[in-house]
Amino acid sequence: MLHYNRCGIAALGLIIAFSSSIVCAHPHSFIDMQTSLVHQGDELTGLKMRWVMDEITSADLLYDAGTAKADSVVWKKLAAEVMANVLGQHYFTEFWHQKQPVKFENLPPEYHLSRQGHQAVLEFILPLAHPQALKGQRYTFSTFDPTYFVDMYYDSEKALIVPAELAAQCHFELYTPKPDASMQAYALSLDKADAPAEEMDLGRQFAQTVTLICQ
Template identity: 30%
Template sequence: MHFSSLIYIIRISFITLLFSISTLKAHPHSWVSVFTEIEGNDTHLTGFKMFWTFDLITTSDALSGEDVSERKLPGTLKRLSREMLVNIKANDYFTFLEWQGKTLSFADPLQEKLILEDYKLTLSFFLPLQKPLQLPITDLQLEIYEDTYYVDFLWLQKDDIQLSEQFRANCAMNIIEANTTSEQIAYAASLPKDAQGDSKLGAQFTQKLNINCL
């Protein structure tokens, strides 16, 4: 498989974030399309199944120098998926869950997998709650973002969030879009790739998923 046809516009990519959190800068220069499945049963919400699809240039950068031959590709993807999860753990997997004024904790992820399809990498994993949340639940809020807004995580449409079959009868949800001002948008757009990161910027641009369960 050849990736030379992909244009390298961005030299510092999301993979830099995944492998070296401390060097992260600026706003946004990498894009991640998110699909989320909310998992649970008749009595508890147990966690979230995540699918993160990286843009073409990020994928190209991530695989630069890697062996992506047919024989070696499965092993390459398996190693990269583990390295990604180890490093994003330092930022709580960029996933923030709040309920009744408290931030809820996650256990270590399970079922991690990295695939390459249509020239894009997709990282999937199950993120279980440290302690399953007992129903009923009112105004549970889920956000996925990177603090400095170097990376933009986005649910592109409502169907990118699903309830698991066991959980479907109990819960309802809606996406609250970010209420950003023209000044905030202009500020983010003005930041070069090598600007010092603003740790409050990502939260200003993130979507919020509101979840209510009977």
């Protein structure tokens, strides 16, 4: 069974029993993301996400998995527990069309947890509640931890993938904010005994925004 603390990915429920001696300055954990479009014809039906956790965050998950095979009950149980926490936070994602929020289905059609060297990898499909037209449309989305305990980031636009059959029609643009020095200093000053003021919406200050543009 997973045991969560208040550091790092506590919000995600991915960290297991970190030592209390670790100082949890923001951000404490890191998730390297990759996202690709899921579609049916000319309609967007979801986003396929791949989250690679940093080695420290991954350590306890991989310890619990031990030497179990990839398709074992152990991995499936760990995947279900991690996914349940992600679902509890609405996939940590906001999706917008014409300044209106786009709703998600409550359950992903598929998800999977695996090992990549010393890192844990969570893969899942974030399903839209209703298919969305692609032609001539523009969508934006962001994936972030509101508390900024976890830095969830795309390394570059190469981490955003349009299927070959849509490449002539759609493309992604990635915007990475640059909070001012005082905001960065404030975030770095927080430790495990602190929580950012809710009204600061700290995670949003550092959240990347992805725009999908289709002709």
